[in-house]
Ligand SMILES: Cc1cc2nc3c(=O)[nH]c(=O)nc-3n(C[C@H](O)[C@H](O)[C@H](O)COP(=O)(O)OP(=O)(O)OC[C@H]3O[C@@H](n4cnc5c(N)ncnc54)[C@H](O)[C@@H]3O)c2cc1C
Ligand code: SF4
């Protein structure tokens with residue numbers, strides 16, 4: 001089962017603005033790009049063509065791993081607004 | 092009921108409606124004081140993830156009759172440890188049939204909600220869908236909170252905002268988390284019929300089995316896998332130190348997939364349907380990472396205070412009891428009308444006097460030592476134990492005595508003797524720390 005199939009089972013209410021904001025300039029110089037593999041929801045993807053980081057914030061499970069593990073400590077990480085984000089029914 | 096929206100001032104504000112926050116709030120309300128609990132999710136439990144078991148004794152401290160009405164899944168009477176290599180499994184199982192055991196599996200989405208209902212009934216005002224963004228500080232004292240919409244004031248603020256505790260960090264009670272301070276947990280809840288669960292885990296209806304998994308696919312990393320049985324579903328997951336995932340550049344869900352397809356695990360979850368996938372951080376720092384627990388007008392409890400005993404998967408009980416102690420301290424402070432550190436230090440003392448700090452102190456060197464020796468403990472020995480059983484159980488016409496001798500010889504020839512000695516010393520040291 002792919003990660004997208006797994007995420008399909010998760011309930012979200014998505015906002016139209018991102019609660020996750022990396023410092024894109026720093027990302028350009030980031031060699032390891034830890035966020036792209038450590039995130040359990042594959043929120044962070046490096047776009048080679050555009051030379052930029054795409055942030056699929058709608059899929060965020062709000063765990064905080066990217067914030068702690070970011071190589072440049074450059075993610076402005078907030079909780080989604082009160083009525084937005086993930087809802088775990090099982091947990 | 093006290094209306095927070097009219098006056099914007101109450102006696103106690105609790106931030107976070109997890110197990111710790113609800114326990115603190117209900118303790119305050121039971122003493123007849125005003126308390127408002129603020130939760131960012133749409134209901135208490137909606138943002139919370141855990142493995143599976145709550146501990147009877149801790150829950151009874153606050154809810155003596157919880158077994159009558161709480162949404163419980165199964166009573167865990169069986170506990171098994173699986174030592175996995177890529178292909179093999181050695182399982183040690185412990186069963187206790189007569190007495191009711193000391194833990195139940197629960198689903199946090201239901202259990203936290205139930206706790207919140209009890210709290211409401213006993214006078215706690217619960218505000219959901221509200222993120223506390225900052226704390227209000229006046230004259231070096233915390234006097235309230237800021238949300239997206241409004242500022243609210245209180246004599247005491249209790250921070251129960253979980254492992255990431257952005258608020259404790261903001262006011263300098265806690266340093267920011269480092270990758271080695273936490274593990275990342277990913278898990279799946281898989282729907283399987285009650286009969287199949289009973290059959291596969293060899294238990295009866297309402298009886299539960301906790302399975303802890305060491306070794307594959309977390310070989311040589313600090314990590315643990317687990318399976319918990321619910322009524323009509325099983326939870327399978329793993330938690331691995333964040334620094335190790337980062338170092339090895341591993342995707343957490345791929346590790347979980349590897350675990351799920353191990354031949355001995357696959358059998359337990361086959362033909363199941365995925366209900367939910369989730370992820371959460373677990374505090375792993377132990378005693379050495381406990382932050383400053385209080386300041387003028389504020390206390391920190393539960394995961395926000397890093398109160399988790401990771402070897403035993405104990406977190407909810409520490410959350411509950413730390414909530415209770417902070418709640419009691421808040422009540423004493425309100426009675427004395429003193430919200431300074433002088434009065435709130437009683438909270439820390441209560442933790443010190445309980446098993447919480449004593450246990451955490453015993454294990455204080457566990458993580459650093461395990462970290463140093465992880466390659467042998469979660470890699471080499473697991474392989475060795477499995478190959479022992481393979482050797483012991485194989486029928487191949489080789490003289491048994493020779494087989495045993497050869498096996499024992501490999502223990503001394505596989506690796507340097509000095510490594511063996513170091514493992515032994517680490518083991519003895521840890522045992523000593525726990526027993527002394
Ligand atoms: C994978 C995993 C498995 C585990 N297994 C077990 C187990 O089997 N047994 C066990 O006893 N323990 C287990 N634990 C540990 C246990 O889950 C935690 O210790 C416990 O849930 C901590 O409770 P808490 O109330 O402190 O934090 P949480 O349950 O995390 O609650 C924090 C609450 O605060 C809210 N919040 C956060 N920030 C804000 C804000 N700014 N404004 C408003 N609200 C906010 C959140 O939405 C959340 O509801 C496990 C943990 C994990 C991650
Ligand atoms: S790890 Fe941090 S700095 Fe590197 S790409 Fe990701 S967000 Fe950017």
Ligand code: SF4
Nearest residue numbers: 039060061063064066
């Ligand atoms: S908080 Fe967790 S799920 Fe969300 S983007 Fe960061 S790592 Fe991914």
